[in-house]
Amino acid sequence: MDFPLTLRHLFERNHQLFGRSEVVTRLPDKSIHRYPAASFTRRAMRLAAALQKAGLRKGDRVGTMMWNSYAHLEAYFGVPLAGGVFHTLNFRLHPNDIEYIVNHAEDRFIIVDDVLLPLLEPVRAKIKAERIIVAALSDKPVPAGYESYEDFIADAPAEPMPVTLEENDAAGMCYTSGTTGRPKGVVYSHRSIMLHTLAAGLADALAISNRDTMLVVVPMFHVNSWGIPFCGVMTGARLVLPGAHLDPVSLLDLLEREKVTFAAGVPTIWFGLLHALDKEPGRWKLQPGLRTFVGGSAAPEALIRGLDKHGVKVVHAWGMTEMSPLGSISRIKSTLADQPEDALYALRSKQGMPSVLVEMRVVNEQGIAPWDGATMGELQVRGPFIAARYFNDESQKDKWTKDGWFITGDVATIDAEGYMKLTDRTKDLIKSGGEWISSVDLENALMGHPAVKEASVIAVAHPKWDERPLAVVVLKDGAQATPEALRAFLAARFAKWWLPDGYAFVSEIPKNPAGKFLKSKLREQFDGWTWDAPV
Ligand code: AMP
DSSP states (O other), rough: OOOOOOOHHHHHHHHHHHHSSEEEEEOTHHHHHHHHHHHHHHHHHHHHHHHHHHOOOTTTTEEEESSSSSHHHHHHHHHTTTTTTTOOOOOOHHHHHHHHHHHHHTTTEEEEEGGGGHHHHGGGGOOOSSEEEOOOOOOOOTTTSSSEEHHHHSSSSSOOOOOOOOOEEEEEEEOOOOOSSOOOEEEHHHHHHHHHHHHHHHHTTTTTTTTTTEEEEEEETSSSHHHHHHHHHHHOOEEEOOOOOOOHHHHHHHHHHHTTEEEEEEEEEHHHHHHHHHHHSSSSSOOOOEEEEEEESOOHHHHHHHHHHHTOOEEEEEEEGGGSEEEEEEEGGGGOOOOOOOHHHHHHHHHHOTTOOOOOEEEEEEEEEOSSSSEEEEEEOOTTTTSOOOTTTTGGGGGOTSSOOEEEEEEEEEOOSSEEEEEEEEEEEEETTTTEEEEEEEHHHHTSSSEEEEEEEEEEEETEEEEEEEEEEEOOOOOOOHHHHHHHHHHHHHHGSSSSSSEEEEEOOOBBSSSSSSSSHHHHHTTTTSSSOOO
């Protein structure tokens, strides 16, 4: 049967079956916005019609610069229903990167939350988007010179004009940070999103059902919130979108009040929650069996054990923007369930078994590594929801092997049971609170300081942010520079959260025979570095 896999199917399913399910959003003023899914589908259709009326052609990109909210969910579906491509923008990036990404993707329209407009304004004159549509999440009027999202959709017909959607048409897009150079665009087709949604929803994956209430903490600008909103729309689960309030108390209040059964976010978020739960035991009554999906960075065993004590079950997952993102998930196989408790915790803290439709292998100088849990190598993956190229960027072809495997930049082992464990990274990036920092960009900038001879920036473990940048610096003979001076030097060029929190002055940086910094040596040397200034 020639039936294309498109998001229209999920959308119509939700519209026909789950109109009374609820979408709950925490607004910037902390109040709660609720509407039934019937309003979501009605408004998404109007958005689709409004975009068509504004001249959107098939394949045109629509940028979204938005918190997790009902309006963002409307864009997730309204844009592709009109034949367009929703392109989520990471508003935490430096304005120069935002400008590059919007122009590189050729976003024709941008939908932006009113509260995020100040982040778009500095680049407004430099981006080529034709129209900026402002979604009002606060009670302030939309500023002069911008058009309101509410008016935009109110002026449109109730339904879009029919568009033929093919399963290989682009539906969504997301940029990911590169080690060097500019961010790289990943395009998701209708088909890849559909297959990912089916694979992610399975009982051995995220196990999402119509009876769930899902708190989506992972940003909707980050790989489609790991695909969770699509699973929610498919199943008619209740969606809870926390907006800008990601502090532990706000999240715990939402978990309790909305009787959340499923939540997903990066380890930094869950460490915050664990700390709050430990500090005030009994303050929050969470749903029995609440499960949390933790990924984006490694979920340490201490986090899994800690949350277990509060009845919160952590499931550890690994993925990448290029993988839609769900690559692996660490659930205990029935045939391993009778192992001692310590062994089970060790297994749960591995990144886990490949998801359905994902194939994995570990490759090193000797070839394909055996699944022995010890032989390390670079992790490669392939499957129908793994990107085959970056958007309009031929410079990155070496990220794929000749036989079509994507080279992840992660170093891993796979054990005899098929559980993958990440041991290192070859990509020169630092992951702080779920967001990337390019060590190469920082060290290149530092080496532009008149007192600096050499600088290498490495990731060092941090109790709150998982990793933070440490700058290892060799000063020129007789030159002087304080950490404060180097920090001020970098501050002009990088977002504040990118700036290294520590500076170690050394006489030499270890190098390989080709003269490249040996970061693995440096990481060993500075393992256990104590951050003196709390970040
Ligand atoms: P992104 O494309 O921004 O989602 O980042 C993907 C990268 O984040 C992976 O290649 C890993 O380096 C890292 N990552 C994601 N999940 C995990 C995890 N569970 N454990 C360790 N690293 C992870």
